Amino acid sequence: DVPGGAGRMCIFKDSTGAYAGLWQAGTHRGFGIWQEVGSVSWVEMQSRDIAKAKQFYKQVFGWNEETMSMGPGGPEYTMWKLDGATFAGGMDMQPMVPANVPPHWLVYFQVENVDPSAEQIKALGGQVLAGPMPIPTGRFVVATDPQGAIFGITDSIQ
Numbered sequence: 001d002v003p004g005g006a007g008r009m010c011i012f013k014d015s016t017g018a019y020a021g022l023w024q025a026g027t028h029r030g031f032g033i034w035q036e037v038g039s040v041s042w043v044e045m046q047s048r049d050i051a052k053a054k055q056f057y058k059q060v061f062g063w064n065e066e067t068m069s070m071g072p073g074g075p076e077y078t079m080w081k082l083d084g085a086t087f088a089g090g091m092d093m094q095p096m097v098p099a100n101v102p103p104h105w106l107v108y109f110q111v112e113n114v115d116p117s118a119e120q121i122k123a124l125g126g127q128v129l130a131g132p133m134p135i136p137t138g139r140f141v142v143a144t145d146p147q148g149a150i151f152g153i154t155d156s157i158q
Contacts, residue, residue: 002026002028004027005026005027006026006027006028007023007024007025007026007027007028007029007030008023008024008026009021009022009023009024010022014053014056014057014103015052015053015055015056016047016049016050016052016053016056016103017047017102017103018045018047018053018102018103018104018105019104020105036110037110037111037112038109038110038111039109039110040107040108040109040110041108041109041110041154042088042089042107042108042152042154043087043088043089043105043106043107043108044089044090044091044105044106044108044152045088045089045090045091045103045104045105045106046090046091046093046097046103046104046106047091047092047093047103048092048093048103049092049103050078050090050091050092053090053103054078057080061082062082063080063081063082064080064081064082065078065079065080065081066078066079066081066086067079070091075091075092075094076091076092077089077090077091078090078091104150106142106150106151106152107151107152108140108151108152108153108154109151109152109153109154110153110154110155111153111154111155112155113155114131114132114138114139114140114153114154114155115132115139117141117153118131118132118141118143118153121141121143121145121153125145126143126144126145126146127143127144128141128142128143129142129143129144129150130142135154135156137156138154138155138156139154139155139156140152140153140154140155140156141153141154
């Protein structure tokens with residue numbers, strides 16, 4: 001239980017080794033804004049066994065998925081859905097990801113324009129790890145804050 005009746009939470013590790021958290025609302029309902037500038041707009045899992053992850057999340061939470069190709073020779077991308085609404089994505093880690101990187105979830109924040117936001121991240125002591133790079137719906141960056149927490153930014157609405 002979170003003090004003050006705010007809600008209940010738990011952190012768990014899924015069947016592929018990725019950590020995630022659960023929130024049961026009390027007086028604090030959780031996300032009030034989604035897919036607007038300055039808010040969380042996407043969450044994405046990378047795993048070394050996405051098939052195992054899909055099975056886990058379907059069994060535990062009832063998530064359905066739609067898998068699509070990311071182009072010739074590219075990976076497949078899974079879009080997770082609940083009650084018909086797409087809310088997250090996932091894919092197998094690509095060969096360029098170092099072997100010591102564990103399966104993980106990544107939170108993306110919505111920005112108006114990725115390029116100046118990436119420069120602002122660097123100016124404020126963060127580090128751009130990947131990007132800016134194009135995706136079919138816009139552009140994205142993966143970065144760290146000054147303490148090393150990894151996050152993404154995107155100018156696209158999934």
